[in-house]
Amino acid sequence: METAASRRIERKTREERAAEILTAARSIALEDGLVAVTQRAVAARVGVAPALITHYRSSMEHLVADTFGALVGAELRQVQDATRSGSARQRLQGLVRAALDPARDDVTAVWVDAWSLGRRNPALAAAVREQADAWRGHVEAIVREGIRAAEFADVDAADVAWLLIGLVDGLNAQSVVHDRHDPASAEVVIAAIEREVGLHGT
Amino acid sequence: METAASRRIERKTREERAAEILTAARSIALEDGLVAVTQRAVAARVGVAPALITHYRSSMEHLVADTFGALVGAELRQVQDATRSGSARQRLQGLVRAALDPARDDVTAVWVDAWSLGRRNPALAAAVREQADAWRGHVEAIVREGIRAAEFADVDAADVAWLLIGLVDGLNAQSVVHDRHDPASAEVVIAAIEREVGLHGT
DNA sequence: GACGCTGTTGATCACCTGGTCAACAGGGAT
DNA sequence: ATCCCTGTTGACCAGGTGATCAACAGCGTC
Numbered sequence A, B: 001m002e003t004a005a006s007r008r009i010e011r012k013t014r015e016e017r018a019a020e021i022l023t024a025a026r027s028i029a030l031e032d033g034l035v036a037v038t039q040r041a042v043a044a045r046v047g048v049a050p051a052l053i054t055h056y057r058s059s060m061e062h063l064v065a066d067t068f069g070a071l072v073g074a075e076l077r078q079v080q081d082a083t084r085s086g087s088a089r090q091r092l093q094g095l096v097r098a099a100l101d102p103a104r105d106d107v108t109a110v111w112v113d114a115w116s117l118g119r120r121n122p123a124l125a126a127a128v129r130e131q132a133d134a135w136r137g138h139v140e141a142i143v144r145e146g147i148r149a150a151e152f153a154d155v156d157a158a159d160v161a162w163l164l165i166g167l168v169d170g171l172n173a174q175s176v177v178h179d180r181h182d183p184a185s186a187e188v189v190i191a192a193i194e195r196e197v198g199l200h201g202t
Numbered sequence C: 001g002a003c004g005c006t007g008t009t010g011a012t013c014a015c016c017t018g019g020t021c022a023a024c025a026g027g028g029a030t
Numbered sequence D: 001a002t003c004c005c006t007g008t009t010g011a012c013c014a015g016g017t018g019a020t021c022a023a024c025a026g027c028g029t030c
Helices: A014-032 A041-046 A050-057 A058-084 A088-101 A102-116 A122-148 A157-178 A184-194 B016-032 B038-047 B048-057 B060-082 B089-099 B102-118 B122-148 B158-180 B182-196
Strands: none
Touching: A014 A041, A014 A050, A014 A102, A041 A050, A041 A058, A041 A184, A041 B122, A050 A058, A058 A102, A058 A122, A088 A102, A088 A122, A088 A157, A088 A184, A088 B048, A102 A157, A102 B102, A102 B158, A122 B158, A157 B102, A157 B122, A157 B182, A184 B158, A184 B182, B016 B038, B016 B048, B016 B060, B016 B102, B038 B048, B048 B060, B048 B158, B060 B089, B060 B102, B060 B122, B089 B122, B089 B158, B089 B182, B102 B122, B102 B158, B122 B158, B122 B182, B158 B182
């Protein structure tokens, strides 16, 4: 007696459900921030009882951390793909423009929430460290290549990467609350970084 | 029949209590972040019934915003005092060192929480904008003076200020979770900013 | 010394959070 | 067709959040 309206309980494999939960958590995080990734919110989006979420991930702390890692990891891979070709200078420019793109606001909000929540969620803090390092490593690799190709001056790649990441994070953080989104801002950052790697002699 | 142990209710003037509440809120924010500034937490620290907090500020949203404003405003004034004398270059150096000082971690945590909470608390968001602008204005004034005194090159003071604030905020945010606190980091930032204002050829 | 203004309280509400656990039920294996 | 493994549920719990309101009680005023 299964009418179309009757709620049929779909029973899925462990892997399917786990993936479904993570996907729901990700979209919630993008829409309302990492703070909104709550047991009940995720359950509601999946269309499932709240208890099931706990059953799969045992701890919300970890689900939040996993959500952050998946989200930011995917973002980094995407930026890496977009800045794969061209000179080191071009790749750096592309990276800065992508990182400061207002379209990325949702991910920025996730970062900001992660910094805040990370102080009370060790698993999340670890994920933040991991992703920050990955980003920094990517920038550092580009700078290093620019130096190797004699495109940049012989600067400290680690320092430049660290400056660039700090700059992008700081400016994005401001934009969450402030929205100063004029497109010129990316160019100002690019000019500063290029000065940093020895392009534009003063 | 008032023994020393009996809890005598101290009745204070409206101004006294208001100040007391704000002070308690500030110290809680410094210790456990802006997220911990809760009706009950503040009431407990003041030694008063939770309802009294609401009675004074009507809305927690505003108390949190006021706490942020008071805290960060005081910090700025303190930094302003510390960087009042000397050449523009020296003042900029002092500002960066003060801003990146690990001893300031507690205030950094407050900033990070404010960015996160600000998305759901309009009053706080306004306070964040206000304080960010004040900081930026201070840096801009120093840069402008350096330009006027022909100490710096004729750069765009607003752009430099914006870069510096972004840099400091971003690096501090990282440090909340990451703690990369090596003292050399401030020097790297200083070098970059000095390059930005036309000191250090190349 | 009694009065009354106003600072203060306790009880209570509605709502949210994460987590636990016995019991239910889909659907593949037999 | 039946069994039973296991995904799934509902009913809870303890704890936290902001907010409201009638009632209480200092303490200055008269």
